[in-house]
Amino acid sequence: MTTHSKSAEIFNRDFERTTWHDETLYFVRQKRDKAAFQIDDWELLRETASQIKFNVLSNLSEYLIQFEENALKNGIKVHWAADAREHNEIVFNIVSEYFEGNIPHDTFKGIVKSKSMLTEECHMNEYLISKGIEVVDTDLGERIVQLAGERPSHIVLPCIHWKKEEIGELFHKHLGTEKGNKDPKYLTEAARQHLRDKFLNRKVALTGVNFAVAVTGEFVVCTNEGNADMGTHLSDLHIASMGMEKIIPQRQHLSVFLRLLARSATGQPITTYSSHFRKPRDGQQMHVVIVDNGRSTQLGREDFRNSLKCIRCGACFNTCPVYRRSGGHSYHTAIAGPIGSILSPNLDMKANADLPFASTLCGSCSNVCPVKIDIHQQLYKWRQVLVKEGHTSATKTLMMKGMSKVLASPAVFKFSGKVGRMLMDKMPFMVNNSLNLWYKQREMPEPPKESFREWYKKNRK
Amino acid sequence: MKVALFIPCYIDQFYPKVGIATLELLEKLGCEVVFPENQTCCGQPMANSGYEHETEGCTSNFQNNFDEYEYIVAPSGSCTLHIKEHIPIKGKIYELTEFITDILKIETLEGSFPHKVGLHQSCHGLRGLFTAQMSELNAPQFSKPEQLLKNFKGIELIKLSRKDECCGFGGTFCVTEEAVSVRMGQDRVADHLKNGTEILTGGDTSCLMHLEGIIRREKHDIKVMHIAEILNQAIS
Numbered sequence A: 001m002t003t004h005s006k007s008a009e010i011f012n013r014d015f016e017r018t019t020w021h022d023e024t025l026y027f028v029r030q031k032r033d034k035a036a037f038q039i040d041d042w043e044l045l046r047e048t049a050s051q052i053k054f055n056v057l058s059n060l061s062e063y064l065i066q067f068e069e070n071a072l073k074n075g076i077k078v079h080w081a082a083d084a085r086e087h088n089e090i091v092f093n094i095v096s097e098y099f100e101g102n103i104p105h106d107t108f109k110g111i112v113k114s115k116s117m118l119t120e121e122c123h124m125n126e127y128l129i130s131k132g133i134e135v136v137d138t139d140l141g142e143r144i145v146q147l148a149g150e151r152p153s154h155i156v157l158p159c160i161h162w163k164k165e166e167i168g169e170l171f172h173k174h175l176g177t178e179k180g181n182k183d184p185k186y187l188t189e190a191a192r193q194h195l196r197d198k199f200l201n202r203k204v205a206l207t208g209v210n211f212a213v214a215v216t217g218e219f220v221v222c223t224n225e226g227n228a229d230m231g232t233h234l235s236d237l238h239i240a241s242m243g244m245e246k247i248i249p250q251r252q253h254l255s256v257f258l259r260l261l262a263r264s265a266t267g268q269p270i271t272t273y274s275s276h277f278r279k280p281r282d283g284q285q286m287h288v289v290i291v292d293n294g295r296s297t298q299l300g301r302e303d304f305r306n307s308l309k310c311i312r313c314g315a316c317f318n319t320c321p322v323y324r325r326s327g328g329h330s331y332h333t334a335i336a337g338p339i340g341s342i343l344s345p346n347l348d349m350k351a352n353a354d355l356p357f358a359s360t361l362c363g364s365c366s367n368v369c370p371v372k373i374d375i376h377q378q379l380y381k382w383r384q385v386l387v388k389e390g391h392t393s394a395t396k397t398l399m400m401k402g403m404s405k406v407l408a409s410p411a412v413f414k415f416s417g418k419v420g421r422m423l424m425d426k427m428p429f430m431v432n433n434s435l436n437l438w439y440k441q442r443e444m445p446e447p448p449k450e451s452f453r454e455w456y457k458k459n460r461k
Numbered sequence B: 001m002k003v004a005l006f007i008p009c010y011i012d013q014f015y016p017k018v019g020i021a022t023l024e025l026l027e028k029l030g031c032e033v034v035f036p037e038n039q040t041c042c043g044q045p046m047a048n049s050g051y052e053h054e055t056e057g058c059t060s061n062f063q064n065n066f067d068e069y070e071y072i073v074a075p076s077g078s079c080t081l082h083i084k085e086h087i088p089i090k091g092k093i094y095e096l097t098e099f100i101t102d103i104l105k106i107e108t109l110e111g112s113f114p115h116k117v118g119l120h121q122s123c124h125g126l127r128g129l130f131t132a133q134m135s136e137l138n139a140p141q142f143s144k145p146e147q148l149l150k151n152f153k154g155i156e157l158i159k160l161s162r163k164d165e166c167c168g169f170g171g172t173f174c175v176t177e178e179a180v181s182v183r184m185g186q187d188r189v190a191d192h193l194k195n196g197t198e199i200l201t202g203g204d205t206s207c208l209m210h211l212e213g214i215i216r217r218e219k220h221d222i223k224v225m226h227i228a229e230i231l232n233q234a235i236s
């Protein structure tokens, strides 16, 4: 069994919970449909977004340089990180330098962080915490998984795998809320008070970047909770971590992406806060760390280049029938779901070789994707690459070779009869003699007396 | 019109009745049907598992058998899609329902089928061959299989809660991700049960084999028929 299929099997042992997880996410997919179908030009909007991103990816280096120039003019400091390690070190250096000059007490040596999947990808929290810096996630869902010692299971809805009763328990333990109280309003208020205190006493804020506008040198951060704004407005130091593909050429392109992003993500017309950061306040420092971490390599892979168009809306997660029934953690990477399965093998083929196979190739993901990434085609292509690079089991390869031989040869294939059929040796889907795996929860087809070609010979020739 | 029939390997071996119905149906619709006898498998199960490079034998065998025909028809959306995308041939291959609506230009069929029929849209037929509009897109509705079924006397086409969710078969996925595969299938079956399906049909035998396997194991009162069987029976 693969890593994904093992975790998925465990996930599925709880039938009711799997139902709940599936239905919760499918509900979000339906909200997306409703919002999307209210816009007559929805498909045109998707196509436009896809084309803008195509232009960006084709001219990425120029746009990045343009962005840097303009950001510098605005007084933003720009850093370049080749990989996750460099990103973490850069952030650490900026933060510790600031602390040395400004923070007298260790108690406040912390940062407030709004949602950033890039910092998850870089394992930044662990790194900074190991260096003695407190990191407080301020997105409610991220705070919940952080308190629980977990990682997000979804890029937009990080704690979607948590039920409200369980959150009540968690808050009781960590924030001292009443035992047994699971009222979302009450719990949210408790989290709000808890985070207020952090916001007021931390002078360093870290955010992600949803869009970086090349011609203006500004960046846009989208949240629903306003936590990015709360953090940055109260901070003296703002660091923004940005994947290098987040560039858009002009401000006007936001009119395409902002319309697509929230509708695809949650079915809202627009995120509650779409905040533009253009220059630091007086006395504030603002830094942008532009991160590669495998993106150049992916850009160089023609078949997989398009995956860099992703705006991290999560729609492909919500529609994915496999994701809904296996949970985000079964993907064992920062970015789960269909998009994670085409991004992760680029970072580590061996460790993530199972992910492109965790799909039926149904294609629903590609259809909801607001930037029209051909996700399921790329899953298919990754399978070919992974097999060729030797990342599948030797038994499977042997079976496949044997199967291909039998099926390619009319002489071998034709001779079968009822017994052969009973043994299912002409069933190309049964790799690894996995007959038992078919049979565990499903009946076999009843072998007929004669094959079609036997019937044909008797009746039509 | 002369039509070459492609009967995918597992249909040949396990579901000859689907092949027979397809052949008889096409004949009733006025086609001259031939079955090139040295055909085997299109190679789709191996290719989808990452072994496209091992399928040259299947590809050339397919070409040898079918290159002389202008029209090839198969009662399987997923095999048709694979051939379309990966096997260069002189003629063209069609999934059965799209062949009837698009090439034979049959708008609707007359006949009788007094049953509650639930249609399973296979993903490869739907999202690969566009046999119907996909639920994700904001675009005009249509459905080729429904178009062929809907005018039969007595038929009731069941409306599902999720009209085109994947059944979880997925080729070798059905065993490599057994838990998720079965769960997806169970959920599809539950949707049909909830909405009153008596006969579950579709254009892909592989999806139907998976769903039928679950239905029989769980002893549900739903019969499974390939759409070729329904069409063939209803118009006679």
Ligand code: SF4
Pocket: A264, A309, A310, A311, A312, A313, A314, A315, A316, A317, A339, A365, A368, A369, A370, A371, A372, A373, A375
């Ligand atoms: S791949 Fe597309 S659908 Fe999935 S998260 Fe990215 S933009 Fe959204």
